[in-house]
Structure formats: C-alpha cells, structure tokens
Amino acid sequence: GAVVSQHPSRVICKSGTSVKIECRSLDFQATTMFWYRQFPKQSLMLMATSNEGSKATYEQGVEKDKFLINHASLTLSTLTVTSAHPEDSSFYICSARPLEVEQYFGPGTRLTVT
Amino acid sequence: GQNIDQPTEMTATEGAIVQINCTYQTSGFNGLFWYQQHAGEAPTFLSYNVLDGLEEKGRFSSFLSRSKGYSYLLLKELQMKDSASYLCASMDSNYQLIWGAGTKLIIKP
Numbered sequence: 001g002a003v004v005s006q007h008p009s010r011v012i013c014k015s016g017t018s019v020k021i022e023c024r025s026l027d028f029q030a031t032t033m034f035w036y037r038q039f040p041k042q043s044l045m046l047m048a049t050s051n052e053g054s055k056a057t058y059e060q061g062v063e064k065d066k067f068l069i070n071h072a073s074l075t076l077s078t079l080t081v082t083s084a085h086p087e088d089s090s091f092y093i094c095s096a097r098p099l100e101v102e103q104y105f106g107p108g109t110r111l112t113v114t
Numbered sequence: 115g116q117n118i119d120q121p122t123e124m125t126a127t128e129g130a131i132v133q134i135n136c137t138y139q140t141s142g143f144n145g146l147f148w149y150q151q152h153a154g155e156a157p158t159f160l161s162y163n164v165l166d167g168l169e170e171k172g173r174f175s176s177f178l179s180r181s182k183g184y185s186y187l188l189l190k191e192l193q194m195k196d197s198a199s200y201l202c203a204s205m206d207s208n209y210q211l212i213w214g215a216g217t218k219l220i221i222k223p
Contacts, residue, residue, distance in 0.1 A: 001176065034211075043155070043215040093156045101145055101162070101205065108156040 004096050005025055006106035013084055013113055020080045021109045023094030029074035030096035035067075038091045050077050057087065083112045116140045118214035120202045125220045126192055134187045134200050134217045142207020146178050146185045149201040151216065157201055177187065190221075199220045 005024040013019050023033060032051050048064075050056040050071035058064045068080040077096075081088055095103040096100050102107040117139045126132040132161040138146065145164035149157035163169055163178035163185060187200055202214040 039117075045215045046210070049210070091154075097209075101164075101209065102147075102159060103211065105149075105156040105158070110154075 002098075002104045004041045004094065004104045004106040006094055006109050008109060009107060010110045011112070013111070015085055015113055016083055018080055018082045019084055019111060020078055021092055021111075023077045023079070023095075023096065023106050024102070025075045025096040028096075031074065032097045033071055033077040034095045034097070035069060035077075035079050036093045036095065038093060044093065081111065084111070086113045089113045105107055116205055116206065116212045118202055118212055120214040120217045122215065123218045123220065125222060128192055128194060128221055128223050131188065131190050132192060134189075134219070136185045136187070136202030136214055138183050138202070138204040138212070139183070140204045140206040140212050143180065144205040144207065144209055146176075147203040147205065147211065148176055148185075148187045149203065151199045151201055153198075160200075169200065192221050194221050194223070202213050
C-alpha cells in the first residue's frame with residue numbers, strides 16, 4: 001500500500017511554456033501533499049506544502065505565481081510551472097502524507113526546459 | 115536555526131558494515147527518518163525513529179539518541195545495490211521534514 005504516482009515522469013518543454021505535473025495518492029487519502037525540487041547532487045528542497053481545499057504554503061524564495069499548486073481532492077495535487085525557463089530544469093518530487101507521520105514519495109518528474 | 119549534518123560521501127567494501135551518522139537541530143522533534151535515494155530516482159523510506167534506541171530491519175538498522183541530537187544508519191553485509199545516497203531528515207514541531215544534504219555511499223567490490 002501507500003503508493004504515490006506522478007505524471008509525467010519526464011517532460012521536455014520550450015522556454016516560455018507552462019508544464020503541469022500531477023501527483024496522485026493511489027490507495028490512501030492524503031490530507032497533506034508536499035512538492036520538492038532537487039538539483040543534481042543536492043538534497044531535496046521543499047517548495048510548498050498543500051492541504052486539500054486550501055491554499056498552498058510556499059517556502060521562502062519560491063514564487064507562488066510561477067509555481068501554481070492545486071490540491072483539489074484528497075488524492076490529487078498538481079504543480080504547474082508557468083513560463084518555464086532553463087533554470088527551472090530540475091527533478092520535481094511530490095510526497096503525500098496521510099494522517100500518520102510518514103511521507104510517501106512519488107517517483108519524480110524530470111523537467112528539462114530548452 | 116534548524117540544521118542537519120551528515121557526511122557528504124563514504125566508501126565501503128562489499129560484504130562489510132558501514133555506519134552513516136547524522137546530527138540534527140530542529141525546532142521541536144517528531145522523529146528522525148532515513149531515506150535511500152538512487153541516482154535519478156525519488157527517495158524511498160528506510161526507517162523512522164522517535165524513541166531512543168536501535169531499530170533493526172533486516173540488513174539495515176537505525177539508532178536515535180534524542181538527548182544528543184544524533185542518529186545513525188547501520189548497513190550490514192553491504193551489496194553493490196546499496197550504492198546510493200542516504201538522506202537523514204528530522205521532523206520538526208510542525209511535522210515538516212528538515213532534510214540533510216545526503217551521504218553518497220560508494221560500495222567497492
């Protein structure tokens with residue numbers, strides 16, 4: 001149990017376009033979902049925390065107008081990278097947390113902006 | 115401030131034992147996590163300690179000392195597939211994970 005999926009797993013887009021990444025908890029309801037970004041050889045960096053039905057809480061330095069997060073249901077959260085630029089190229093990982101303490105990670109999405 | 119420290123890189127031999135240390139300072143404490151991350155993949159859960167002591171799970175064990183703000187991950191009978199980064203993360207009073215930079219473990223034959 002406790003499976004989290006992400007789609008797409010890999011995406012290449014042109015500079016200036018927008019990309020939507022979906023994160024789904026497949027066999028549990030996630031009251032909280034987290035979005036992380038990871039650059040090569042670096043640790044996970046928390047971007048934002050989203051709770052179902054409310055606005056996401058963004059970490060300092062993360063532009064909320066650029067990284068739009070929607071947590072419309074207890075099993076789905078989406079991250080939209082708007083007007084993507086090459087510096088947004090990264091590995092984006094979501095995690096979902098049911099009522100328990102542990103977080104379950106999705107497989108990640110590799111975004112390349114050309 | 116909040117801080118997690120772990121070594122950047124370690125090297126060990128196949129079949130041997132390795133201990134990866136982690137020290138933490140967080141605002142409040144709701145447990146210490148260890149995750150394994152292979153290159154290009156998302157982290158996978160290894161262990162969770164919230165009480166002092168050693169938790170053993172197969173070849174992997176994790177230890178916690180809350181008074182010392184210290185944890186370690188012990189890997190026995192190392193296999194080549196254990197080559198990965200090992201991430202230490204402390205959960206603070208807001209139930210947010212504070213991540214270490216990860217320890218890259220290199221296993222040599």
